[in-house]
Amino acid sequence: MKDIGxxxxxxxxxxxxxxxxxxxxxxxxxxxxxxxxxxDFVYLACPVEDVANALxxxxxxxxxxxxxxxxxxxxxxxxxxxxxxxxxxxIGSINTVICEEGKLIGSGTDGxxxxxxxxxxxxxxxxKKVLILGCGGAARAIAFTLAQRCTLAEMIMLDINQTLLxxxxxxxxxxxxxxxxxxxLNAETIAAAMARAEVIIQCTPIGMHPKVDVSxxxxxxxxxxxxxxDVVYNPLETRFLREAKAAGVQTISGVEMxxxxxxxxxxxxxxxxxxxxxxxxxxxxxxxx
Amino acid sequence: MKDIGxxxxxxxxxxxxxxxxxxxxxxxxxxxxxxxxxxDFVYLACPVEDVANALxxxxxxxxxxxxxxxxxxxxxxxxxxxxxxxxxxxIGSINTVICEEGKLIGSGTDGxxxxxxxxxxxxxxxxKKVLILGCGGAARAIAFTLAQRCTLAEMIMLDINQTLLxxxxxxxxxxxxxxxxxxxLNAETIAAAMARAEVIIQCTPIGMHPKVDVSxxxxxxxxxxxxxxDVVYNPLETRFLREAKAAGVQTISGVEMxxxxxxxxxxxxxxxxxxxxxxxxxxxxxxxx
Numbered sequence: 001m002k003d004i005g006x007x008x009x010x011x012x013x014x015x016x017x018x019x020x021x022x023x024x025x026x027x028x029x030x031x032x033x034x035x036x037x038x039x040d041f042v043y044l045a046c047p048v049e050d051v052a053n054a055l056x057x058x059x060x061x062x063x064x065x066x067x068x069x070x071x072x073x074x075x076x077x078x079x080x081x082x083x084x085x086x087x088x089x090x091i092g093s094i095n096t097v098i099c100e101e102g103k104l105i106g107s108g109t110d111g112x113x114x115x116x117x118x119x120x121x122x123x124x125x126x127x128k129k130v131l132i133l134g135c136g137g138a139a140r141a142i143a144f145t146l147a148q149r150c151t152l153a154e155m156i157m158l159d160i161n162q163t164l165l166x167x168x169x170x171x172x173x174x175x176x177x178x179x180x181x182x183x184x185l186n187a188e189t190i191a192a193a194m195a196r197a198e199v200i201i202q203c204t205p206i207g208m209h210p211k212v213d214v215s216x217x218x219x220x221x222x223x224x225x226x227x228x229x230d231v232v233y234n235p236l237e238t239r240f241l242r243e244a245k246a247a248g249v250q251t252i253s254g255v256e257m258x259x260x261x262x263x264x265x266x267x268x269x270x271x272x273x274x275x276x277x278x279x280x281x282x283x284x285x286x287x288x289x
Numbered sequence: 290m291k292d293i294g295x296x297x298x299x300x301x302x303x304x305x306x307x308x309x310x311x312x313x314x315x316x317x318x319x320x321x322x323x324x325x326x327x328x329d330f331v332y333l334a335c336p337v338e339d340v341a342n343a344l345x346x347x348x349x350x351x352x353x354x355x356x357x358x359x360x361x362x363x364x365x366x367x368x369x370x371x372x373x374x375x376x377x378x379x380i381g382s383i384n385t386v387i388c389e390e391g392k393l394i395g396s397g398t399d400g401x402x403x404x405x406x407x408x409x410x411x412x413x414x415x416x417k418k419v420l421i422l423g424c425g426g427a428a429r430a431i432a433f434t435l436a437q438r439c440t441l442a443e444m445i446m447l448d449i450n451q452t453l454l455x456x457x458x459x460x461x462x463x464x465x466x467x468x469x470x471x472x473x474l475n476a477e478t479i480a481a482a483m484a485r486a487e488v489i490i491q492c493t494p495i496g497m498h499p500k501v502d503v504s505x506x507x508x509x510x511x512x513x514x515x516x517x518x519d520v521v522y523n524p525l526e527t528r529f530l531r532e533a534k535a536a537g538v539q540t541i542s543g544v545e546m547x548x549x550x551x552x553x554x555x556x557x558x559x560x561x562x563x564x565x566x567x568x569x570x571x572x573x574x575x576x577x578x
Contacts, residue, residue, distance in 0.1 A: 005317065005320060005321060005324070007316045007317075007320050007331065007332065007333065008316060008317075008334075009305070009310050009311050009313045010311065010334075011316070011333060011334070013302075013333055017350070021298050022298050023298065026298075027296045027297060028294065028296075031296050032294060035294070042331055042333065044296060044300060044331065044352060045297075045298035045299075046350040046351045046352050047352065048349055048350060048351060049349075050348070050349040051349075052349075053342075053345040053346060053348060053349035054346060054349040054350050056342040056345050056346055057342055057343060057346010057347065057349060059342060060337055060339040060340075060341075060343040060345075061304065061306070061335040061337060061346055062310075062335045062337055063334065063335050
């Protein structure tokens with residue numbers, strides 16, 4: 001018999017909202033982390049269409065402490081919170097909301113999670129040239145975080161979608177002091193960017209399960225000394241990462257960003273240090289199951 | 290380490306709303322019942338002031354299956370649900386809401402819980418004269434349920450509050466076929482009602498902790514063959530029940546109504562038979578702790 005006798009009238013709870021949520025790893029990760037740290041919290045998942053009322057309910061229901069927000073609500077949720085940091089406004093999406101005495105505070109942990117993954121891997125970003133492949137939601141979060149928090153030598157943006165590319169470039173130039181260059185993504189611009197980039201961050205869905213045998217970057221463009229980071233975490237090692245590793249490049253899997261965005265979320269929910277090893281183990285067990 | 294690894298993205302949840310909720314037994318009762326029956330549910334408590342948005346949130350958050358409603362929200366909650374049975378409209382309060390495919394259905398289990406406590410104790414109400422002491426919320430729920438479901442010979446209503454007394458009497462006469470008599474509660478009317486009543490239901494807070502040494506009914510008015518039922522469950526045996534028992538009267542504690550309202554709620558939440566013995570044990574453990 002499962003033991004849920006620990007729940008009292010003071011137990012707080014966090015909820016994932018999105019649609020669909022049926023395959024989310026978040027309940028497993030956060031509940032394991034709550035248990036490991038003795039935090040009196042429970043984490044549940046809710047398929048949601050009506051974001052406004054999901055957030056109105058969060059405000060009204062005492063003990064409803066935190067919310068994780070996933071696709072397709074990361075942009076709309078911004079409308080219904082009371083406070084958002086300037087960087088998250090610039091990014092244009094949030095994945096976390098906490099309720100502080102009835103006030104809803106939104107933030108994003110995807111960008112900081114990616115930065116933490118790089119730092120934890122020993123990558124020093126100071127004065128580095130960073131190539132960002134793709135200009136979608138993940139790219140926006142990572143590009144803004146790195147452009148604001150690291151003194152990069154240059155950030156190179158590539159995308160096939162000219163509108164996304166120009167919008168993100170303009171926003172980065174308006175909102176940060178980082179030198180930005182950009183170009184339409186094609187064989188020539190990738191080759192030119194790879195020739196000077198020291199850190200390459202793959203922010204497109206290319207290489208994700210089930211179409212795993214594709215990569216934006218020709219294998220011969222990698223060179224030792226580079227760092228290759230892929231936001232895709234299914235599979236754990238994409239073709240992009242496999243070919244980078246074979247060329248002697250340091251690689252970081254998207255799972256590190258995924259774990260770290262949850263780690264930072266946990267710390268916002270509870271105010272205590274996250275049990276990173278426990279959270280990593282749960283993710284790995286679920287992904288390898 | 291507590292085990293909350295059983296929670297998945299499909300786990301449903303129920304919540305108590307009220308103010309305050311800090312001493313509620315409901316999380317302990319319902320979580321034990323979910324565990325005992327293998328139902329993939331969790332039960333939490335939420336202090337709430339904004340009832341409208343608590344219910345709006347329930348509608349928006351998928352997997353939010355059920356709500357228990359306690360003081361002071363049992364009346365106001367009726368405004369925000371989509372369906373209420375006629376009997377609950379007449380009673381004028383609800384203590385339960387379930388969400389069926391986005392539709393909120395309100396109901397009351399206090400009256401049916403009291404009736405089940407009487408039936409479980411072997412009391413046959415057919416053609417009986419029933420005295421109801423008090424005309425507040427509990428009295429309304431019990432009086433309507435008994436007047437509608439049992440063919441009583443007579444229901445006698447007593448209260449010191451003339452407005453409550455006349456309103457409930459009028460509502461019962463309008464909404465049921467049960468013969469109703471009523472009188473202002475005083476020494477003479479209690480004596481007269483006790484002389485003919487076969488079942489006495491004490492629906493006022495008199496005798497509740499901490500003022501335990503008071504009773505509305507003088508001990509000498511009890512006589513063998515009567516049934517005495519007190520809605521107060523703290524203490525488990527009120528002075529009213531103690532004196533009734535000493536006079537050879539069959540007694541039923543308010544804890545039976547409390548357990549049975551939770552049993553009926555559990556069945557609305559889950560659709561499966563409640564584990565009554567488990568729920569009783571949890572209540573007794575908590576009340577005797």
